[in-house]
Amino acid sequence: xxxxxxxxxxxxxxxxxxxxxxxxxxxxxxxxxxxxxxxxxxxxxxxxxxxxxxxxxxxxxxxxxxxxxxxxxxxxxxxxxxxxxxxxxxxxxxxxxxxxxxxxxxxxxxxxxxxxxxxxxxxxxxxxxxxxxxxxxxxxxxxxxxxxxxxxxxxxxxxxxxxxxxxxxxxxxxxxxxxxxxxxxxxxxxxxxxxxxxxxxxxxxxxxxxxxxxxxxxxxxxxxxxxxxxxxxxxxxxxxxxxxxxxxxxxxxxxxxxxxxxxxxxxxxxxxx
Amino acid sequence: xxxxxxxxxxxxxxxxxxxxxxxxxxxxxxxxxxxxxxxxxxxxxxxxxxxxxxxxxxxxxxxxxxxxxxxxxxxxxxxxxxxxxxxxxxxxxxxxxxxxxxxxxxxxxxxxxxxxxxxxxxxxxxxxxxxxxxxxxxxxxxxxxxxxxxxxxxxxxxxxxxxxxxxxxxxxxxxxxxxxxxxxxxxxxxxxxxxxxxxxxxxxxxxxxxxxxxxxxxxxxxxxxxxxxxxxxxxxxxxxxxxxxxxxxxxxxxxxxxxxxxxxxxxxxxxxxxxxxxxxxxxxxxxxxxxxxxxxxxxxxxxxxxxxxxxxxxxxxxxxxxxxxxxxxxxxxxxxxxxxxxxxxxxxxxxxxxxxxxxxxxxxxxxxxxxxxxxxxxxxx
Amino acid sequence: xxxxxxxxxxxxxxxxxxxxxxxxxxxxxxxxxxxxxxxxxxxxxxxxxxxxxxxxxxxxxxxxxxxxxxxxxxxxxxxxxxxxxxxxxxxxxxxxxxxxxxxxxxxxxxxxxxxxxxxxxxxxxxxxxxxxxxxxxxxxxxxxxxxxxxxxxxxxxxxxxxxxxxxxxxxxxxxxxxxx
Numbered sequence: 001x002x003x004x005x006x007x008x009x010x011x012x013x014x015x016x017x018x019x020x021x022x023x024x025x026x027x028x029x030x031x032x033x034x035x036x037x038x039x040x041x042x043x044x045x046x047x048x049x050x051x052x053x054x055x056x057x058x059x060x061x062x063x064x065x066x067x068x069x070x071x072x073x074x075x076x077x078x079x080x081x082x083x084x085x086x087x088x089x090x091x092x093x094x095x096x097x098x099x100x101x102x103x104x105x106x107x108x109x110x111x112x113x114x115x116x117x118x119x120x121x122x123x124x125x126x127x128x129x130x131x132x133x134x135x136x137x138x139x140x141x142x143x144x145x146x147x148x149x150x151x152x153x154x155x156x157x158x159x160x161x162x163x164x165x166x167x168x169x170x171x172x173x174x175x176x177x178x179x180x181x182x183x184x185x186x187x188x189x190x191x192x193x194x195x196x197x198x199x200x201x202x203x204x205x206x207x208x209x210x211x212x213x214x215x216x217x218x219x220x221x222x223x224x225x226x227x228x229x230x231x232x233x234x235x236x237x238x239x240x241x242x243x244x245x246x247x248x249x250x251x252x253x254x255x256x257x258x259x260x261x262x263x264x265x266x267x268x269x270x271x272x273x
Numbered sequence: 274x275x276x277x278x279x280x281x282x283x284x285x286x287x288x289x290x291x292x293x294x295x296x297x298x299x300x301x302x303x304x305x306x307x308x309x310x311x312x313x314x315x316x317x318x319x320x321x322x323x324x325x326x327x328x329x330x331x332x333x334x335x336x337x338x339x340x341x342x343x344x345x346x347x348x349x350x351x352x353x354x355x356x357x358x359x360x361x362x363x364x365x366x367x368x369x370x371x372x373x374x375x376x377x378x379x380x381x382x383x384x385x386x387x388x389x390x391x392x393x394x395x396x397x398x399x400x401x402x403x404x405x406x407x408x409x410x411x412x413x414x415x416x417x418x419x420x421x422x423x424x425x426x427x428x429x430x431x432x433x434x435x436x437x438x439x440x441x442x443x444x445x446x447x448x449x450x451x452x453x454x455x456x457x458x459x460x461x462x463x464x465x466x467x468x469x470x471x472x473x474x475x476x477x478x479x480x481x482x483x484x485x486x487x488x489x490x491x492x493x494x495x496x497x498x499x500x501x502x503x504x505x506x507x508x509x510x511x512x513x514x515x516x517x518x519x520x521x522x523x524x525x526x527x528x529x530x531x532x533x534x535x536x537x538x539x540x541x542x543x544x545x546x547x548x549x550x551x552x553x554x555x556x557x558x559x560x561x562x563x564x565x566x567x568x569x570x571x572x573x574x575x576x577x578x579x580x581x582x583x584x585x586x587x588x589x590x591x592x593x594x595x596x597x598x599x600x601x602x603x604x605x606x607x608x609x610x611x612x613x614x615x616x617x618x619x620x621x622x623x624x625x626x627x628x629x630x631x632x633x634x635x636x637x638x639x640x641x642x643x644x645x646x647x648x649x650x651x652x653x654x
Numbered sequence: 655x656x657x658x659x660x661x662x663x664x665x666x667x668x669x670x671x672x673x674x675x676x677x678x679x680x681x682x683x684x685x686x687x688x689x690x691x692x693x694x695x696x697x698x699x700x701x702x703x704x705x706x707x708x709x710x711x712x713x714x715x716x717x718x719x720x721x722x723x724x725x726x727x728x729x730x731x732x733x734x735x736x737x738x739x740x741x742x743x744x745x746x747x748x749x750x751x752x753x754x755x756x757x758x759x760x761x762x763x764x765x766x767x768x769x770x771x772x773x774x775x776x777x778x779x780x781x782x783x784x785x786x787x788x789x790x791x792x793x794x795x796x797x798x799x800x801x802x803x804x805x806x807x808x809x810x811x812x813x814x815x816x817x818x819x820x821x822x823x824x825x826x827x828x829x830x831x832x833x834x
Contacts, residue, residue, distance in 0.1 A: 012513065042498045047340070058502055058513060063495035065343065066504035067336065068366050074333035078340025078348070081324040082298050083496045086344065107329035264319050272322070280678045280687065450716050451674060451689040453681045559716065566715035641715050 002038055004031035009061050016055050020214030022173030022199025023053055023120050026091075029179035029197075030118070031060075036180075037187060045086045047076040049101060052127045052201075053093035053120040070100030073108045076115050084114070084257055087187060094121040094135035098154055102134070109163035109192045111256045116186045116193040121156065122201035130204030141208045156196050161249050166191030168249035172198040174221040178245060185247070191255035198225075198243065277456045283448040284351075286418045287377060287441070288313030290425035291349050293462045296375070297323030298346040300337035302330055302356060305390040306445040307379040310351035331359035338374045339367045343503065345494030347429060351377035354396055355386065357403065364438050365404030366505045371436040371482070371492070371528065373469055375428045378440060379448040380558075382636040391636030392445035394558060397613040400440045401587045407525060409532040411539060412440040412587040416561040418452035424541070424584060430467040431539050435531055436489050442586060444609070446559035446638055472499065482524075483510040488531035532588060541584035542593055546572065550579030552652065553601045554644060555594065555618055557583045560607050566641035567648065576652055589617045598622040603651050607631040607644050627651070657794065658718040659706040661784070662735050663727025666702075668781030671807060673704030676785060679795040679803035680708045688713045701730060708794060723792060725784055727766070729754045736761075746788060748780070762791060764830070769822055774812075779819035782808070786823020791831070797824065 008031065017023050034044070044062040048054035050069035057064035063086070067075045072090045080088045097105050097119045108115060124142060125131040132142035132149045135156065139148040161168045167186055171178035179197055186193035200206060200217035211217055221243075228246035231239055264272075281289070288310045291299070299318060301311035315325040324341070328334040331352055338348035352360060357378040367374055382388035383395045396403075400412040411431060415424040425441060432439040472479050472491040479499040483490050490510075493499040506514040507521045515521065532539075545565050547553065552571075554564040561582035571578045581597055583590060598604060598618070604626055606615040615630040622628050631647045633639040659676070661669040670691050677687035686709045691702075705718040720740045725747075726732035732752045736745045739760070747755040749763035764787050770779040782804055789800055801817060808816045 041500055042496060045344075045495050058504070061500055063500050064502045065340070065495075066502070066506070067339075068362055068505060071332060071336040071363065074328060074336035075340035075343075077326065077328070077333070078298065078300060078337035078342075079344045079495060080340075081326060081337075082341035082344035082346040082348075083494070086496050103329050104333055107333075260319070260324070268320060278681065280674065280681050280689065446690070446716060449690065451677060452713070452716070453687055562714045562716055569714065638717050640717070640719060642719070 002035045004028065004035045007031050007034050007041065007061050009059055012059050015059055017052060018203040020200070020202040021052070022122060022201070022218075023056065025173040025176055026118065026120050026179055026197045026199060027056055027059065029176045030183055033180045033183045033187065037184065039087070043085060043087055044089065045076075045079055046089045046091060047072045047079065048091050049096040050127070051093035051096045051125065052122075053091055054096060056091045070096055071104065072096070073101060073104040073115065073117065077108060077113055080114055080257075087116075088114070089116045089118065089187070091118050091120065093126070094119060094123065094156075095125045095133040098134040098156060105160070106163045109160050109165040109194065112164060112166055112191040112253060113256045114190050114192070116183075116195070118183065118195045118197060119156065120197050120199045122199045122205060123153075124201050124205040126201050126204050130208060140205075142205075143208070157194070157248050160192075160194045164192075164253075165194050165249060166251045166253055166255065167193040167247070169194070169247040170196040170198070170243075170245045172221040172225055172243070172245060173200055174218050174225070175245060182247065185250075189252070190258070191251075191253065277458070279454055279456055280451050281418055281454050281456075282309060282451050283418050283421045283443060284309035284379070285313055286422045286454060287351070287425045287443070288317065289456065290422040291375070291429065292317045292321060292323075293459060294347070294426045294429045294466060296347045296349045296429060297321065298338060298341035298348040299323070299325050299350065300328050300334035300341070300348075301350050302328055302334050302352065304331070304353045304356045306381055306448050307351045307353045307377060309448075310377060314349075331356035332363060335360040335363035335376070339363060339370075339372050342372045342374045343495050345496070347373070347433065349375040349377065349429070351379065353379045353381050353390075354383045357396055357399060361399075361403040362405075365406060365408060367438045368404070368408050368528065369406070369505055370503050371490070372438070372503075373432040373436050373492070374438050375425075375432050376438055376440050377443065379443045379445060381445050388636040390445055392559065392609060392638060393634075393636065394444055394560065394609040394613070396442065397586060397608075397610065400442055407529065409437070409529040410440065410587040411435070411437065411532060412442050413541065413584060414442040414557045414586050415584060416447060416558055416582060418447070418450070419454045420584065421447065422454060422456070426462065426465055427541070430465065433469040434467045434489070435535070436469060436492055437528070437532070440587070442558065444558045480510045481512045482508060484527055485510075488527050488534060536588050539585060539588070540590045540593065542590060543582040543584060545580040545582070547579035547581060547597065550577055550601055552576065552578040552603050552605065552648060553597050554578065554580045554605045554607065554648070555583065555597070555614070556580070556607050557586060557614065560609060560639050563639050563641045563644055564607060567644035570641060570645050571648055574649075576648065578648060583614070586614070589621070591621050594618060594621045598626050601626055603627045603629055605629045605631060605644060605647055605651065607633075607639055607647070609633050609639050655710045656713070657708045657723065658721045659708070659723045659725070660718050660721040660735055661704045661706070661725045662702070662731035663725070664700045664702055664731070667727050668778065669702050669725070669727065670704040672781040672785050673706045675782075675800070675803045675807045676789075676794065677706050677708075678807065679799040682799045682802065683795045685710060685795070686713050688716045690716055690718075701728075703731075723788065725788060726752055726755070727780070727784070728752065744792065746784070746791065748784075762787075764827065766823070769826060770819055773819050773822045774815040779812070779816050782816045782819045783823035786820040787827045790824045790827035
């Protein structure tokens, strides 16, 4: 039985993340899931774009690709189609996936492309020192929103659900078991599998918005979230200001590759080229 | 034989050549005048065990072919001016991470949306300098349908051989015209093909950028058991980021050197009536066809002129153009742009002959008569 | 030998297909052939134009600059391309569709679309009738190769109709020229 440790490129440590960053919690949960599933390292490909979260693949002992800003899903699409045997996982930050990569996000989900996307949402562009992203809540501060953010943020899970993904779930760095559970589901199912993981960025987002240190931010993630199944039983006024976590979509609709394979069968009369 | 003799459109010849040369992944986005290439690929590839996908934008289609190539498939995309601009960042990524792929750019009149879909040659410099940083660009540019077939295969081969993107330039005229071609048999094509260098089987540690044996390190495919890392950051032999000045310097110099070392092998030219020429016309693409006609017309008037067609644009065939410049009095450089390749010719001529630009920029084909007029003026002057 | 042809009219008249068929027939006859079509402002307003160059040597410049043969299937096409032709060039028009055709010994008038309707019941084969007329008048390619090219290019269901249209174009032209 493999251990989480076995999937790390330990010689690439230390990682670049700041003390107290929530991304490591996600990586830990991902590795534990890999160990539990006892995956063959050679069959896993992890792709990222640009940003703090996108440094993650470098630490993992899989086939790994660190691409251009926002484009990870497009590179991953090419990899998956060229070699469908590979389990392709994209890890991204919120700026990477929802701003510059927003177009690729909605279309990968719409195609129900056989890719797992894990978006580490820390509400900020961390690598460039704290500019606001499409996931920065309204009126919060950032270096490019010194008077408060004017824009509204996405409900990312609703967005991806609307695009037609087979699986949509959200957890936070304060809920590592949920992260593992959702990633396990995502890695063992076909089609577009989306897991949003809310993480804390004490260095830029937390400090500028006076949200306290890592501990306070983790506590706040814990206190301000509610499981969607529990939320369903509460009146709307009790949900004010709460972030819902949980599994929002669990479908097994035909994926892009299902349809592609069926098309090939149809046009070749079942004779594999 | 009968069905190999075909009247074929330029774009169709490009797609067919790619499929016969083993391209099995194509990602594209619709844009005139290149769309027929995507249409042909969408029809052929699924039947050949390949994959076609129409991506959400030009950037994504460039990204997808790089991903597919890393997973081991020969990959290609095709576009035109505005799309070529959008692809540049990922062309730079592929060049820097040394991932083979072919990008076809069927030039149309720019800047911006320009004149869809009139002909032009405005992207000559973009093919070299389009991406940021120092890119060792390779760009080929055919002028006839049989040449399109041939240069498509050459572009794929060079890209595989050197582990880097190759740009195949065309223009609207040659992309859309139909012309006679004798399509080679699959066996004939197979004999021409070159594959990317692969790591030896059963090695302990694979280093994706280990250039100790060759400036073109072997490239494994994802899923073959090597679990290597690829990044657009400066990287060392292992593929992982480095900022050590010596390693940074070595990386950028090597990717230029690997192209410079094979310039002669990847320089393709066509000479017409250059043996006794006192004047030369240096051109490429459909304009080279106008130049050849102008040579015929001028020779009828007793002007000793010849034509040099550059089928390789980048790296610029310096030695061969220099040779021409040392032999003739004047060189005419007709282009359907404001003057791009003419600067390269001037640079190489080093004042030994007069270099005369002729530019047509109204979206219409540059005619033989215009070249002849320009030439006649220069002869009389 | 370099012959430049311009087939002009409006979209839907099948002129590009006609250009391709002629070029393919020429190719099978051992000639060099290039076919192009125009886009841009010229092609607006439903105008369509196909150009073919036939040559016994490599075709260098692929565009038609001063056509030797012009087919005009609409009044606009005749105005634009048929009224100012170079000396010795030949103009062929559909006599029912192009009332503005010049009266000149270089202008040949044929009921092209009418023949198509009579033979096939529809105007759709006018392009093929025109090919028959043009080739009978000017002998670009062998009739056998032309028929072969028609059979290969037109939709399967309409092969026989189109071959009859081609042959009627040829027969009509032969008779009319004999009468002259």
